[in-house]
Amino acid sequence: MTVTALILAAVDLLAAVLLSAVYFRRHRRRDLVVAFLGVNVGVLAVAWVLGTAEVALGLGLGLFGVLSIIRLRSSEITQREVAYYFAALAIGLICGLPHTDIATPLLLVGLIVSVLAVADHPRLLARARHQTVHLDRAIADEGELRAELERLLGGEVTALTVQQLDLVDDTTLVDVRYRVGAVRSNVDSGLGSRLEATPAADREASFADLLGGTR
Template sequence: MALPIPPLELLMRFGIDIIAVLLLIFGMYYRRRYDKEFATTAVMFNVATFSVLIILSSVEFGVAAGFGLFAILALFRLRSEQFDKVEISYFFASIAIALVCSVTGTMLGLVATVVVFLLLSAFILDHPRFLQAVSGVKIVLDEIDHRALTDEPAMRTDLGKRLGVEVIYYEIKAFDYVNETALINVFFRNK
């Protein structure tokens, strides 16, 4: 089986891919979140995706095979640890970089431009000065507060005092009148 593209172009595409994913994951994600397992997973998944797509671009690859590949990825996802929303974004960006870099028939200038756009977007959108970090936690109150539905500012203040944080927003997920408990998602900033 012959390579789908000249070896020099393959090396350049892989170079763009690996530099971009290392900047994305270790230059942005890891420096802010320090999760070695996720960083390793995202980079390895990028390299594996790039490798598989380069090989698949040299053979006849039908739509059915594509759906099969996504079904395998879905099963993998169902059996793995849950990612938070930011991790999912970084993981998807790592896959997108591999996809953009491995699609044969695209000019290297376009590939580089799209990759730079992805990196700039991630840098800006996840920068702490652009969007202030808000954390979330699920809590169960052992009594249903009558203000929960009627007086949002008072409830926010009460939750803030209990948790020692500035409550930005809260969302009531469930009331259990039998056990007199309330399940609440609280979004906050540290004071």
């Protein structure tokens, strides 16, 4: 085993631990931390044994296929966690294959960890939300459905997909993506401008009328 291989093994372990620490700090799932580290070290060991120029491409494709089958037979995970899985796999594969220089694998490993750390940062697209909502009314009109979801969620609906419209049981199942606070702030600003334009003697009555209209 060469010195370059030992250095890359140390880089792999450091990157895998760092990647798992980023994930656990933000999402607090210990079982997936174990999975990420196990996948990384396992791929590193297999790549060491089979890492020749002739089998490198087939090895990479085979490992991705095997892990895809494992995922189908395991508990459901989110797309975010899939990204961490494949990042751990890619790091192990990059560090396990033979390299003539050490700069390229170091650059690729650093790029993978950095991109995931930034892309999964809580402040990136912090107002974007995704929920599956089960309403106790059958709402066929999309405009009415959008208004009802914005009222319930307190945000601006950016996309919605009706998954089930049950006219017998009077229910609606909808997948909705929205931005929190957007509609609420617009309503508040609109309410303030309308009250400001109202004469002082009529503001109390107007305020009561507006509250009554929003219920």
